[in-house]
Amino acid sequence: MIFTSTVALYGLNPGEPTEESPVRPFNDYGWSKHKSEVIFNEWAGAYDTKRLVIVRPTVIFGERNRGNVYNLLNQIASGRFFMVGNGKNKKSMGYVRNLSQFLTLLLSADPGVHIYNYSDKPDFTMEDLVTLVFTTIAGNRKINFRLPYSIGLMGGYSFDLLAKITRRTFPISSIRIKKFCANTAINADKLKQTGFKPPFALEDGLKRMISSEFLQKPNQ
Numbered sequence: 101m102i103f104t105s106t107v108a109l110y111g112l113n114p115g116e117p118t119e120e121s122p123v124r125p126f127n128d129y130g131w132s133k134h135k136s137e138v139i140f141n142e143w144a145g146a147y148d149t150k151r152l153v154i155v156r157p158t159v160i161f162g163e164r165n166r167g168n169v170y171n172l173l174n175q176i177a178s179g180r181f182f183m184v185g186n187g188k189n190k191k192s193m194g195y196v197r198n199l200s201q202f203l204t205l206l207l208s209a210d211p212g213v214h215i216y217n218y219s220d221k222p223d224f225t226m227e228d229l230v231t232l233v234f235t236t237i238a239g240n241r242k243i244n245f246r247l248p249y250s251i252g253l254m255g256g257y258s259f260d261l262l263a264k265i266t267r268r269t270f271p272i273s274s275i276r277i278k279k280f281c282a283n284t285a286i287n288a289d290k291l292k293q294t295g296f297k298p299p300f301a302l303e304d305g306l307k308r309m310i311s312s313e314f315l316q317k318p319n320q
Contacts, residue, residue: 102206103140105133105156107192107217107286112278118287119156119215144213153206158219158286162196162305163312169193170313175271176233177314182245184252184277187227190285192219195305198298205296216291220302223285232303236310252277
């Protein structure tokens with residue numbers, strides 16, 4: 101059994117958690133994954149011959165994916181993006197083609213319970229990530245406007261209130277500001293011990309997604 105869990109189990113700004121770090125989910129998604137892990141561990145514990153592999157991926161991106169990374173890239177590509185915070189916080193990320201290769205490798209895991217964090221290293225800072233997107237999409241565009249974190253968070257709370265009043269969803273919220281400025285680097289040293297070598301560098305994966313989603317013509 102291979103179960104894809106999440107690094108959201110560790111909470112926001114947890115340092116660089118290992119697989120043995122405390123579980124402190126900050127949302128229902130993290131808690132649901134934690135409860136699922138408990139169920140799978142009970143299943144594996146009932147039989148000595150069972151093989152259970154739990155993979156806790158960081159944020160995963162790739163072509164045709166419409167998750168958090170796509171939303172960020174789309175904001176930058178649209179010209180409506182502005183930097184919140186100093187951009188020095190690190191972000192662990194994973195390219196979907198690399199993750200799929202790792203999951204394939206795990207099909208031959210030994211009996212027992214195995215837990216792995218997953219991210220493609222080295223980590224980008226948020227400023228490195230935004231600069232890469234600007235450069236790939238617009239040539240050599242720099243980050244000109246920066247909003248202090250405290251002001252950005254106040255704006256997020258304002259949109260939270262507006263969403264509650266109007267019952268509408270907005271692209272800006274306090275939790276998105278917090279997640280954008282949070283340090284979400286994770287420790288993936290245990291992954292290296294498997295001998296796995298990702299076929300794509302993190303930067304190459306991002307460029308492939310940017311090219312597919314924002315640079316190619318619709319009929320290509």
